[in-house]
Structures are given as C-alpha cells and as structure tokens.
Amino acid sequence: MSPIQAMERSYSALKQMLREGRYAPGARLEANRLAEELGVSMTPVRDVLHRLVGERLIEAASGEGFHVPRLTxxxxxxxxxxxxxxxxxxxxxxxxxxxxxxxxxxxxxxxxxxxxxxxxxxxxxxxxxxxxxxxxxxxxxxxxxxxxxxxxxxxxxxxxxxxxxxxxxxxxxxxxxxxxxxxxxxxxxxxxxx
Structure with missing residues (x-):
C-alpha cells in the first residue's frame, strides 16, 4: 500500500470512528495504538491526527497529545x-x-x-x-x-x-x-x- 493510500484509508477509518462516537469525550488518541489498530505505520496516523485537528474533530494540547473534544x-x-x-x-x-x-x-x-x-x-x-x-x-x-x-x-x-x-x-x-x-x-x- 502506498503512503498516500495508507493515509487516506487511515483518515477515512479514524474520521468514521470519531463521527460514530466510538471514543469517549476526553479520550486520548495515541498514534502508536491507532497505527496498530488500523494496520499502518505511525507516520500516516500522525498526519491524519493533525488533519483532524484542523477539522476540529480532535484537539491537540502541548505535552498532552491528541484527544477527543469534551464539548460543554x-x-x-x-x-x-x-x-x-x-x-x-x-x-x-x-x-x-x-x-x-x-x-x-x-x-x-x-x-x-x-x-x-x-x-x-x-x-x-x-x-x-x-x-x-x-x-x-x-x-x-x-x-x-x-x-x-x-x-x-x-x-x-x-x-x-x-x-x-x-x-x-x-x-x-x-x-x-x-x-x-x-x-x-x-x-x-x-x-x-x-
């Protein structure tokens, strides 16, 4: 699988999981675990996580990594x-x-x-x-x-x-x-x- 295919497949899968609410609000999203779950390397997963931050589906905090937003x-x-x-x-x-x-x-x-x-x-x-x-x-x-x-x-x-x-x-x-x-x-x- 090409790097672009791995990234697009990871993006689609993770975005769908977030849309469906599979991760609880505030849940930490660890790139290494997600990569293992999705069957890809960490590089496309990290890229996807940053893309999803831009789409406001997840949040990133310095020193705390990526997590699911907890809306008030x-x-x-x-x-x-x-x-x-x-x-x-x-x-x-x-x-x-x-x-x-x-x-x-x-x-x-x-x-x-x-x-x-x-x-x-x-x-x-x-x-x-x-x-x-x-x-x-x-x-x-x-x-x-x-x-x-x-x-x-x-x-x-x-x-x-x-x-x-x-x-x-x-x-x-x-x-x-x-x-x-x-x-x-x-x-x-x-x-x-x-």
Whole structure:
C-alpha cells in the first residue's frame, strides 16, 4: 500500500470512528495504538491526527497529545446554532433545487440521513465555503445526532419538512435546531454514559 493510500484509508477509518462516537469525550488518541489498530505505520496516523485537528474533530494540547473534544453545553449549543445559520444561508443563496433522497439514502440511520439532507442542501448553494462549513459542522455533530433518536422522539417528518423549499423552510430549519439546542443537557448526559 502506498503512503498516500495508507493515509487516506487511515483518515477515512479514524474520521468514521470519531463521527460514530466510538471514543469517549476526553479520550486520548495515541498514534502508536491507532497505527496498530488500523494496520499502518505511525507516520500516516500522525498526519491524519493533525488533519483532524484542523477539522476540529480532535484537539491537540502541548505535552498532552491528541484527544477527543469534551464539548460543554454552551459549545454544543453554539455548534447547533452555527449549523442552523449555515443552512439558512445555503437555502437563501441556493441557485438550484437540492437533489432528492433515493430509497437507498433512506436505509441509513437518522444521523446518516440528516447529514445527507444537509449535504444536499449545502450542495445547492453556490459558495464553496458554506458547503465546506456545513460538512464540517455535520461531522462534529454526527455523534450527537446518533443519540437524538432516543432523546427526541418522535422525529418523524422533521427532515421531510426541512427539505421542502418554500417560505416555511427557514422556520423548519430553525425549529429543528432549537429543539436540539434545548436538548443539549440530555444529549451530553447520554454521550457521557456511552
């Protein structure tokens, strides 16, 4: 396997593990253990860890290494608020209809469907910075979205309502995020249990 292949494979695997919340908040990520787990050398793993710091999926502290962020209530609320603001900008500036979801898209988890819906909304916006920022916020929120099914029941129809491009769409986006912002303490408690 080439060094580039090793790095891309390591990046995809580690990013997916972080998105799924496999590591507890505050968990230390040691390059040598990750390299062993992923079956690659430490060099691509170290490069991946630095890349993920840049994406804010992990944090690095001098002398303490890499670790999973431990979001506070206000930080998680801010992240939901940021995601909402970005989506509202994407909707306001969209120059085309977002692609509709296929039957295969609906087979994933609610967290995967949410990421896909928001990605489709972002792709309709002409600004690449907005698209990249929505993708980044989605990655950082994914582990919490995986917990929403148990905390925010029922969620039926929320994503459908958000996808309908009409005058009510901004209110649907805002309502969706406000509901989650109110549930932040419960989401954090549930995440800390796992």
């Amino acid at each position: 209530e206000s930080e998680l609320r801010d992240l939901y608020e940021w995601n909402s603001a970005l989506l509202l900008i994407a909707v306001r500036t969209a120059r085309e209809e977002p692609q509709t979801l296929s039957i295969e898209d609906l087979l994933g988890t609610t967290a995967d469907q949410t990421a896909l819906v928001f990605d489709r909304m972002a792709s309709a916006a002409p600004n690449q910075e907005i698209r990249a920022s929505i993708a980044s916020a989605s990655d950082r929120l994914h582990a919490f979205r995986m917990l929403e099914d148990t905390i925010l029941e029922p969620m039926i129809g929320e994503l459908d309502e958000i996808m309908i491009r009409d005058q009510g769409q901004p209110q649907s986006i805002r309502r969706y995020h406000l509901r989650r912002m109110r549930a932040v303490p419960l989401l954090l408690r549930e995440r800390d249990k796992g």
